[in-house]
Amino acid sequence: MMFTRMNNNRRMPQHSPSLTHEQIPDWDNIDCVFLDMDGTLLDLKYDNRVWNELVPEAFARHSGRPLADAKADLQAHMHEIHGTIEYYSFEYWSAFTGVDLIAEHHQAVDLLAYRPGALDFLRWLKASHCRSVIATNAHRSSIAVKDQKIQISAEVDAVVSSQDYHAPKEADEFWQAMLADYPYDPERCIFVDDNVPVLNAAARNNIGSVYAIATPDSLQPSRTELGFPTFDHFADICPSLNVARTN
Ligand SMILES: [Mg+2]
Numbered sequence: 001m002m003f004t005r006m007n008n009n010r011r012m013p014q015h016s017p018s019l020t021h022e023q024i025p026d027w028d029n030i031d032c033v034f035l036d037m038d039g040t041l042l043d044l045k046y047d048n049r050v051w052n053e054l055v056p057e058a059f060a061r062h063s064g065r066p067l068a069d070a071k072a073d074l075q076a077h078m079h080e081i082h083g084t085i086e087y088y089s090f091e092y093w094s095a096f097t098g099v100d101l102i103a104e105h106h107q108a109v110d111l112l113a114y115r116p117g118a119l120d121f122l123r124w125l126k127a128s129h130c131r132s133v134i135a136t137n138a139h140r141s142s143i144a145v146k147d148q149k150i151q152i153s154a155e156v157d158a159v160v161s162s163q164d165y166h167a168p169k170e171a172d173e174f175w176q177a178m179l180a181d182y183p184y185d186p187e188r189c190i191f192v193d194d195n196v197p198v199l200n201a202a203a204r205n206n207i208g209s210v211y212a213i214a215t216p217d218s219l220q221p222s223r224t225e226l227g228f229p230t231f232d233h234f235a236d237i238c239p240s241l242n243v244a245r246t247n
Pocket of ligand 1: 037
């Protein structure tokens with residue numbers, strides 16, 4: 001067997017920036033960055049494995065039904081309440097399925113991973129004048145599982161869960177409540193998310209710069225025409241990151 005020695009001087013693949021020069025934030029005029037967690041900072045392959053595979057399997061075991069039936073039942077109900085605060089609630093889905101959701105989340109933690117450039121960007125933000133705030137629909141129990149494995153909360157100045165405000169990020173009430181707690185001029189704030197209805201809510205509430213993620217789940221195809229400036233690597237909104245691109 002022949003081994004190829006790694007050449008550390010090899011040129012990294014060329015990366016084509018996805019934003020125009022005008023779409024890159026003027027960081028001198030930004031005070032606060034609100035960031036979604038799942039599918040934005042973290043690869044959505046983790047949550048998709050938990051919710052599309054592990055939870056339906058556990059629901060089928062618990063209810064003694066065939067997997068296909070349990071999965072169809074769960075997905076139909078998820079579709080029905082999509083975008084509501086219950087949709088993001090562990091208590092709600094624990095009651096519906098009888099499944100220990102925290103245990104199912106722990107089973108997949110080896111899939112937890114930052115998206116390209118995300119951790120470097122969080123560390124750049126920490127050293128900058130900008131406040132960094134995770135603004136997530138994830139339940140506090142989901143955040144706790146992620147913190148046990150990768151300590152993401154420690155990488156930002158604050159973490160807001162929509163459960164705290166009893167309103168999902170899709171709703172204006174969420175933005176009003178969060179901007180009351182973080183009273184920055186919304187025009188001098190940035191928001192990044194992978195969910196278009198949430199991005200629409202942020203834009204409706206006058207957040208100055210709103211960005212979409214093209215590929216929330218690295219195992220799924222990229223998306224285009226999301227209606228907002230879209231990127232995958234965080235160096236695209238923060239050129240001074242100057243990190244090695246591997247994708
Ligand atoms: Mg997300």
